[in-house]
Amino acid sequence: MQSFTIENYLKKIYHLTQRENKPVQTNAIADGMNTSAASVTDMIKKLSAKKLVNYTKYQGVTLTEEGNKKAINIIRKHRLWEVFLVNTLHFKWDEVHEIADQLEHVKSDVLIDRLEKHLNYPITDPHGDLIPDKNGLFKDVNFKPLNLLHQNQEATIVGVSEHSSSFLKRLEELNLIIGQKITFINVVDFDNSIEIKILDNQINISKEIAKNILITI
Amino acid sequence: MQSFTIENYLKKIYHLTQRENKPVQTNAIADGMNTSAASVTDMIKKLSAKKLVNYTKYQGVTLTEEGNKKAINIIRKHRLWEVFLVNTLHFKWDEVHEIADQLEHVKSDVLIDRLEKHLNYPITDPHGDLIPDKNGLFKDVNFKPLNLLHQNQEATIVGVSEHSSSFLKRLEELNLIIGQKITFINVVDFDNSIEIKILDNQINISKEIAKNILITI
DNA sequence: ATATTTTTTTAGATTTGTCTAAAAAAATAT
DNA sequence: ATATTTTTTTAGACAAATCTAAAAAAATAT
Numbered sequence: 233m234q235s236f237t238i239e240n241y242l243k244k245i246y247h248l249t250q251r252e253n254k255p256v257q258t259n260a261i262a263d264g265m266n267t268s269a270a271s272v273t274d275m276i277k278k279l280s281a282k283k284l285v286n287y288t289k290y291q292g293v294t295l296t297e298e299g300n301k302k303a304i305n306i307i308r309k310h311r312l313w314e315v316f317l318v319n320t321l322h323f324k325w326d327e328v329h330e331i332a333d334q335l336e337h338v339k340s341d342v343l344i345d346r347l348e349k350h351l352n353y354p355i356t357d358p359h360g361d362l363i364p365d366k367n368g369l370f371k372d373v374n375f376k377p378l379n380l381l382h383q384n385q386e387a388t389i390v391g392v393s394e395h396s397s398s399f400l401k402r403l404e405e406l407n408l409i410i411g412q413k414i415t416f417i418n419v420v421d422f423d424n425s426i427e428i429k430i431l432d433n434q435i436n437i438s439k440e441i442a443k444n445i446l447i448t449i
Numbered sequence: 450m451q452s453f454t455i456e457n458y459l460k461k462i463y464h465l466t467q468r469e470n471k472p473v474q475t476n477a478i479a480d481g482m483n484t485s486a487a488s489v490t491d492m493i494k495k496l497s498a499k500k501l502v503n504y505t506k507y508q509g510v511t512l513t514e515e516g517n518k519k520a521i522n523i524i525r526k527h528r529l530w531e532v533f534l535v536n537t538l539h540f541k542w543d544e545v546h547e548i549a550d551q552l553e554h555v556k557s558d559v560l561i562d563r564l565e566k567h568l569n570y571p572i573t574d575p576h577g578d579l580i581p582d583k584n585g586l587f588k589d590v591n592f593k594p595l596n597l598l599h600q601n602q603e604a605t606i607v608g609v610s611e612h613s614s615s616f617l618k619r620l621e622e623l624n625l626i627i628g629q630k631i632t633f634i635n636v637v638d639f640d641n642s643i644e645i646k647i648l649d650n651q652i653n654i655s656k657e658i659a660k661n662i663l664i665t666i
Numbered sequence: 667a668t669a670t671t672t673t674t675t676t677a678g679a680t681t682t683g684t685c686t687a688a689a690a691a692a693a694t695a696t
Numbered sequence: 697a698t699a700t701t702t703t704t705t706t707a708g709a710c711a712a713a714t715c716t717a718a719a720a721a722a723a724t725a726t
Contacts, residue, residue: 452712
């Protein structure tokens, strides 16, 4: 009986160490995985014994080079499956995460190669997240959160940094979808919400929404 | 941590009770699953507690109606994924079994619906095995083994009843592929091998090969 | 009908991943 | 600098799925 536990831990640790480049705490992993801190400690010891994480007691963990490689490979598979679900099977972008969480664990390198070819070597998944190549390398791109734009700057939406279904559905309602062009107007002092122009209308979006939308200029 | 163990047992019991409609023995399951008889006994008790199999000590098992339904659903998923692998990703028919064994456990009814639609509602998988519909019903067809044909009878190959890669590869070498028309000539007394006409050539195939080829007249 | 062989089950142990409760260490506050 | 709070680890237990070895039942052979 094989299990996906190790792969899920590696993926979670990867994501938690990405934004800030420092060890992730036991509790943060436990929260993110719906498990107890004690279980995380147990599992971390196993991962450490397998040389997939660097671990010193009470100091949190980082991925080793090998752990990182494995994590990126899972993310590659997850994102390619998401593209498949949206492009080939016509799912919506807010419907694919849970299914891809299962598909990402299927073991077959040739399957992923063929899938990638079938999808025409996509660079990003349906949320604009970069898909690493076979060697784990990400294309170098210049994405930043919408809230960092300056007055009257034009930009194109290329991704999101939050994947909850409720967030994605809201974006669709506002036409804030990938490929959409927008113009930054200004920040409203009172609540830090943001005025933008989109499809010739001016709309207001909260800071929470704005900072989770990725754009390129 | 979820596991596919129960699904794999159900599938195996389904296949082992199919050909002969009587209880399957503990040892037969153990052989087919690469495990020990003791483990099978343990697992059977669990399946019985869940009302998925009918079990009386020393008497072997059969599937309950519910167990049967679950088994057929797994087989449906397995076969649809095989069609996907061959038709969409261009795998060969002898390369898909192991991958489909993983994909069949992905849980999402809507995924299977969309996959089925994408594949244009196929009736059989790449080996000619029938794909049950959503309600677990198989289309009623008239397939039988090639060795049961009579002299000079013409027939079309529609499937195989053995799925090993070595068998399938051998069939390809002999052009014995699905859709191929053949004419039965005669049985050779000495070794029960069979003479057939195929693509204007007469060839000889062993009884072992012949009985694992399914034809329709 | 009894002995032998085969099949199945039980008993007891192991591994994986999890848990709760308590102890220990680190971080924070006074 | 000490007390308090938070975080992490340890200890001990549990469920799932497996194993080997031994016992029990069923099937087969003489």
